[in-house]
Amino acid sequence: MGGKRVKTLVAYFSAQGTTAKLAEALAERTGADLFEIRPREPYTAADIKWTNPLARCNREKIGKKDVPVAGTVSDWASYDLVYLGFPIWYYGAPNVIDTFAKGYDWTGKRVVLFATSGGSGIGRTAEKLQPYMPGAAILKAQVLQGPAELEGLLS
């Protein structure tokens, strides 16, 4: 047959572990490589306490700040399909996802966005991320309530 094997990456950011669990399950289910998008300066509990107007998360959001990422994906060019996961922050993707996206060439990549949230949907996240990933085809964008919903991402 000789069909080219699709090479898949699951890249995710998770501040509190919920998205991480789904990302790990997804990578296992699909045989994908896994890359954790870690801010160079890790978030402390105080940093993500959004009820505090002066917390880092609010300053980053309001200032539209870039959030530098630790490390890089090796062999990025080899991936055809990228699952990009994150928690919904302020009805969208956290700034660190924008910064991650800006760091790579997305030409020809197929992209599936997945997120966890406290109840919000994924909103206009795909439209908002698209300018940071020119050339990518965003196939899907979905909030997952739990691992049982992973199958829905794959179809």
Ligand SMILES: Cc1cc2nc3c(=O)[nH]c(=O)nc-3n(C[C@H](O)[C@H](O)[C@H](O)COP(=O)(O)O)c2cc1C
């Ligand atoms: C700074 C911040 C902003 C958030 N904003 C939202 C929001 O707008 N809507 C929502 O449903 N949940 C919001 N949440 C809750 C997270 O989306 C939810 O707890 C998510 O599952 C956390 O994923 P994680 O454990 O992978 O970090 C927010 C959480 C934080 C820390």
